[in-house]
Amino acid sequence: MTNIEESTTIRGVYLARLRAFGDERGQFMETFRKEWFPQRSWDVIQMNRSDSQAGVLRGLHFHHKQVDYWYVPAGRIRAGMVDLRPNSPTYLATQTVEMGEANNIGLFIPIGVAHGFVALTAVTVTYVVDNYYNGADEFGVAWNDPALNLDWQLTAPPILSGRDAANPLLADIPPHNLPHT
Numbered sequence: 808m809t810n811i812e813e814s815t816t817i818r819g820v821y822l823a824r825l826r827a828f829g830d831e832r833g834q835f836m837e838t839f840r841k842e843w844f845p846q847r848s849w850d851v852i853q854m855n856r857s858d859s860q861a862g863v864l865r866g867l868h869f870h871h872k873q874v875d876y877w878y879v880p881a882g883r884i885r886a887g888m889v890d891l892r893p894n895s896p897t898y899l900a901t902q903t904v905e906m907g908e909a910n911n912i913g914l915f916i917p918i919g920v921a922h923g924f925v926a927l928t929a930v931t932v933t934y935v936v937d938n939y940y941n942g943a944d945e946f947g948v949a950w951n952d953p954a955l956n957l958d959w960q961l962t963a964p965p966i967l968s969g970r971d972a973a974n975p976l977l978a979d980i981p982p983h984n985l986p987h988t
Contacts, residue, residue: 809823809840809913810824810826811843811844814902818897819845819895819917820917821843821844822914823913823914823915824912825838826911827911838913839876839913839935843913850937854933856931857932858930859932860926860966861929862965862966864950864961864966865924865971866887867923867947867949867957868921868922868947869919869920869921869922869946870918870919871946871987872941872944873936873938873941874916874936874937875915875916875935876913876936877934878912878932879906879933880933882928882931883907883910883930884906885903885905885906885924885925886903886923886924887903888903889921890921891921891977892918892919892920892986892987893987899955901955901956903957903958903959903960905927918986919986919987947974948974948976948977949974949975950965950974952976954977954978
């Protein structure tokens with residue numbers, strides 16, 4: 808049985824502690840079930856895969872119309888999240904979660920929670936979403952914004968895409984682009 812826990816730091820973020828069943832041939836593990844999460848009416852529309860080398864940092868990204876569910880089948884990441892929902896009781900709370908290898912966790916990220924990850928090793932991340940990709944619903948905030956105080960625990964400067972390096976500080980995001988949930 809998979810154990811589902813709501814984060815004690817960011818409301819609406821859920822961690823699925825996955826259980827593997829193994830024998831001498833290998834192992835089997837359920838990595839996702841729609842009914843594990845509170846937004847039970849959501850439909851899985853698209854599944855994506857991201858491959859990164861060690862040291863890559865992706866994010867922070869947030870959406871107005873999409874939830875994410877992440878799983879790391881190979882490698883290890885440190886996921887970082889910030890609650891950007893002004894009406895949330897955990898507004899501006901931050902959290903990091905190590906995922907992958909022996910730490911079999913699925914991570915449910917609700918609308919309005921900025922999210923990203925740093926690859927601690929070469930890594931594959933799969934994520935299930937409830938909407939098709941839409942560039943108009945793809946927003947970003949600087950991964951290193953001092954106002955967010957997100958502790959990535961980096962030991963070296965990360966490798967960033969041009970887009971992520973150009974993400975604005977939270978104070979520079981127009982209010983209409985911030986989450987309204």
